[in-house]
Amino acid sequence: MVAVKQWVENMRLDRRKALFGTFCLCCLPTIGRTAAFKVEEVAPGVFIRRGVDEDATPQNRDAIANIGFIVGRDSVLVTDSGGSLGDGLWLRETIKATTAKPIKYVVLSHIHPDHIFGAAAFVPDDPVFIGHAKLRAALETRGEFYRDKLSEIIGVDQVGPLVRPTLEIADGGEVDLGGRIIGFKAHGPAHTMCDLSMLDRQSGLLLPADLLFVSRIPALDGSLLGWLKELETLKAMGAAKAVPGHGAVCVDFARAASDLTRYLTVLRDGVRTQIKQDGSLQQAIKTVGAAERSNWLLFDDYNVRNVTQAYKELEWE
C-alpha cells in the first residue's frame, strides 16, 4: 500500500508539473474531460455521477459507470471509485469540493475495470476499501490482465495500480457514517462472481451497482440463473428507488429490475430452446435475444457474448 501511495503522490506531482507546462496536460490523469461531468444529489446526501453509455476510450477515460458518494454526519463513503485513476481523482476532487468530512470508506462493488481503477486515487485518504469476500481472488486472477487491457486503450499512466479490499464482506455487513448506516450484501454469482450491493437505510435507496443495468445492455460475467435469483433477493429488500451501475442515476427499482429480468429471461429461454433442439452455439449466437435489440444501447457489442456465456452455463443443466 505504501508503494501505491507513493505512486499516487508521484502522479499528483506530475500534475503540478503539468500546470507549469512541463508535461502535456492531456496525457496525465487529470480531471480533464471528466470535468464536464457533474454529480446529482439523488437523495439527501447521496451524490451520483452518471457514466457515459460507451466502452472505454482515451477520451472518456473509462468514466462509464455510475459512481458517487454518500455523506453522513461524520464521514463519507464512496459508492464506487471509477474506471481510471483520472476518474477517481475527479470524484475525489468533487467530494472535497462538496464536503470537508473525511473519506472513510471506498466501495469496490465488483471486479470490473470501470468500477475499480479509480480506487487508487483515494489511497492518500487511507480509507477502508470494502469488497465482496471473493473480490480479492478475482483481482489476483484478472486484475493485471484488466490493467494491461485498459492500459492499451487509455494509457498506463491513466489506469493506476490495483487496490485490494481491506474489509471483505462474506454475507452481510454494515458501516456507520455517523447516524447513517449503510448495509452491504454479498451476492452469489450473478453479474460477476463478486457483486456487492448497498442499502442506505436513511434514504431507503438501494445501490445494487451492476446487478442493475438501465438502458445499457447488461453484461453477463457470472451466472445467468444466479443473476435472476439475486434480482429476487434485491426485490425482497423492498427499496422503491435504486442507483443502477449504468444508466439513469436514480430509477424506480421495480420497473428497472423487471426490464433486466425480461432480458435475462429471454436469454435463458432462448438458449434453453436452442440446446433442447440441438441448436449449436453458432445457431444460438445468431438468433437468441434478437427481440431485445431495440431495448438496449450497445446491444450488438454484448449480446453475442452474453449468449455465449449463457450457453456455456446452461448446456450443463
Next chain:
Amino acid sequence: MKILGKVSVVALGILVSSGPLRADDQSEREARWKDIETSLFGARVVQNGDGVIALDAPVRADDASLVPMGITLSAKQPVKSLYLVIDDNPAPVAAHYTFGPAADPREIKMRVRVNTYTNVHVVAELADGTLLETEKFVKASGGCSAPMGMSDEEAMKGMGEMRVKFAGDATPSKPVDATLMVRHPNFNGMQMNQLTRMYTPARYIQTIAVSDGPQKVFDLETGISLASNPVINFAFVPTGKGQLKVDVTDSENSHWEKTVPVPTLSN
C-alpha cells in the same frame, strides 16, 4: 506450449477480444502456413478444397477463449482424417481427427481458443491420400492468455465428467448427430496467478477416442487450443450394438471413460 482461458473474460467496457491488428502481412501469413504444411505433410501436395470443405468461423470472435468452429465436408470418397490448424496459436494444430468405420464426418463442430488475428486452416485427407484445404481469417485476440474467471480449484471441479447427447433416436446404419461434452479446464500454462506470480501449470486434454461398440468413430488428438470444458458435435452411423464409448486422456496421464447407450429406434 503455454496458454489458457477457462471462462471467457468479459470486462465491462473493454472488448477484450478486439486486440490490435498485428502488422503481419499476407505474405508472412502464407509463409507461416507453408511452414506448418511442410511440417505436417512433408512434400505432399495440398490442393484447394473449396467446394468440398467448408469452414464456418466467425470473422470477428466475440469471445476469443471460446471460438466456435464448424467444419462441413462433402467429399465423394471417404475422409480418412481431418486437421484444424490455427496458424498463429502457440501450438497451431488444434485438432487432428482420424475417422473410423462408424464415423460420418460430414459435419464437425468444436470450440477453440484463438490467441491473435490468424488464418485458420482445415485440411481433409481422403481415402486415396488426397489432401484438400480451406482457410478463413479470424480476428480475435487474447483467447490463450485470458485469465479464468475462477480459481484453479474451482475450474478443476468435476474434471473428467462427461455427457453425450443424441439428436433423437438412432436407426441402425443411418447417421445420428451426437454432442460430446467434457468437463476439463484445459489449462494451457499461460495464465499467471498475480499473487504468487506463478503460472498455473499446463494441464490439457490430449486425446479423445470415441467408438461405437467395436467400431471406431474417431480418434482426436488435441491440445492447448481446445477451449475449456470442450464440446464436440459429430455424427456417426450406429452399428446396432447400442453402446457409444468415450475415452479421454490429458497431459497428466489422467484417463476418464464413459459408455452410454445409444437410444435406438425399435421397429
